[in-house]
Amino acid sequence: MKIEDMYQEIILDHYRAKHHSGLREPYEAEVHHVNPTCGDEVTLRVHLDGDVVTDVSYEGLGCSISQASTSVMSDLVIGKPVADGLDLHEDFLELMQSRGAIEPDEDRLEDGIAFAGVAKFPARVKCALLGWSAFKDAALRASATSGVAGAEMFHPQVEES
Amino acid sequence: MSEYPAVVDVAELETPATVGTSPTAGEIPYDVEHIRADFPIFERTVGDRPLVYLDSANTSQKPRSVVETIEDHYLHHNANVARAMHMRGAEATEAFEGARAKVARFIGARRSEEVIFTKNASEALNLLAYTATRDLGPGDEIVISVMEHHSNIVPWQLAAERTGATLRWFDVTDDGRLDVSRAADDQLINERTKIVSLAYVSNVLGTINQVDAIAAQAHAHGATVIVDASQAVPQMPVDVVALGVDYVAFTGHKMLGPTGIGVLWGRYELLENLPPFLGGGEMIETVKMTGSTFAPPPHRFEAGTPPIAQAVGLGAAVDYLSELGMSAVAKHEQDITGYALDLLQQIPGLSILGPRELVSRGGAVSLTLSTPAGELIHPHDVGQLLDSRGVAVRGGHHCAKPLHDRFGIQSSTRASFYLYTTAAEVDALAEALEYTVDFFGRR
DSSP states (O other), X not given: OOHHHHSOHHHHHHHHSOTTBBXXXXXXXXXXXXXXXXXXXXXXXXXXXXXXXXXXXEEEESOHHHHHHHHHHHHHHTTSBHHHHHHHHHHHHHHHTTTTOSOOOHHHHGGGGGGGTGGGOHHHHHHHHHHHHHHHXXXXXXXXXXXXXXXXXXXXXXXXX | OXXXXXXXOGGGSOOOOOSTTOOOTTTSXXXXXXXXXXXXXXXXEETTEEXXXXXXTTOOOOOHHHHHHHHHIIIIIOOOSSSOOXXXXXXXXXXXXXXXXHHHHHTTOSOGGGEEEESSHXXXXXXXXXXXXXXXXXXXXXXXXXXXXXXXXXXXHHHHHHHOOEEEEEOBOTTSOBOHHXXXXXXXXXXXXXXXXXXXXXXXXXXXXXXXXXXXXXXXXXXXXXXXXXXXXXXXXXXXXXHTOSXXXXXXXXXXXXXXXXXXXXXXXHHTTSOOSSOSTTSEEEEETTEEEEOOTTXXXXXXXXXXXXXXXXXXXXXXXHXXXXXXXXXXXXXXXXXXXXXXXXXXXXXXXXXXSSSXXXXXXXXXXXXXXXXXXXXXXXXXXXXXXXXXXXEEOTTOHHHHHHTTOSOEEEEEOXXXXXXXXXXXXXXXXXXXXXXXXXX
């Protein structure tokens, strides 16, 4: 397997110039996710307007795969309803767990299809999922606090007050 | 009649036979290619490139003799130890206790009973963190260092929480040495110090710590001194008595042995007074429903069926190392490390963590790599690019997160060498690192 299968130009482009990076206000939820095996981390905020994701802002420390994946994710989910963002997370998760067996849908995942090669390297799948997992967590928390209808079906992990 | 088996005395052991008609170690020139022929894994290729394994501080490769010894044990001598009243049981017991004696002699222990088999170095350190701390309380102090592996940090954090004792630590200097002058200014080791537990050789920086000097200082205050020698015993001659410490922990899989076997050495008079760690079969003297009494060391600390085949395999590893001679192994490591330090420092954007010269330094070389634009290339990306060229290294915090925090970085890339490493492999590493800088530096 060639290294270029993993490090596609799209990935390197996002890594060099991350989209939507930096932490911004306002936001309804902020989460901090860590990949304990390598120490990669991301702090991520989600801002909703009704049930639409109007902003995803983040600061991350990590490898090119985790950084680029977070950048691609922010492009994909901003401007979409939370439920659509969570569906995209499911699609991306399925792609990453496929060990390269799934042909990704470019119409849905756009630049995210560049990570199909990463799925063949099991040790790096967690890197590609870090930002996505943080988004899912933050989006569910934000939905719970702003009372978006339908968010309950995703079992949001909110602390009881 | 006692249930635990007799322990083979070190003095009863025969001198290990040298292979074939080769003369004794020291007289033969160190022949890396000859050594590599004992390691079938080096026949593997990555694409059309040879495997360049530079991750031996993580785990070493295994020579054929170790694997064959384990295979022979399972296929022809397998039985449980110390409780089977039949011939195979006797053979297994003899092999297990024979391995103990080999290890004891390898590290200069006065007697075999000072060698306790654990599952790894972490278990050995945890054993002490539970048993040697039973009298500790508030006001007492445990001293470690910021360069420790997590296995020599977390057990002491837990012990401090349990006992109310205070955990303190040596800092390191910017060039990766223990900051002993600051420790002296801070009176780090004092009359409240009860335990000092330090790495002999850093798994990240390669620094060799002057544990004998620190042990003398700690002993002057009545403290117990523990050494994590996981990176030392595989690489250099270690004489636990000459070191002047109380306990030494190390692991088998970094010294050509199998996984699942570690060693705790302790001075017998101290072990004798430690309470048991884990309870179960094999570690008892007698058991009644109202209470139990316990076997003397080492069996007091080996509850349950021990890692028998693993111990036998470790014995074969010790034979292999003894045959080469640890002085020769250490010299080879120094040669290769010196070569690597010189070569790697010529790569623009490469920065070495820890000592940059070959003084009191072992063979782990950790580094960071930047693009010409000055952006750090993440060790995962470095490791992946190197792997694509057949070069296996470790990237991450190497179970030493506080040390990376101390240097203000999240992670690093580590190359580590062993008795089978060649200069050509170091060349391949340097070439692959340059390729990596080029790959991520391109615009």
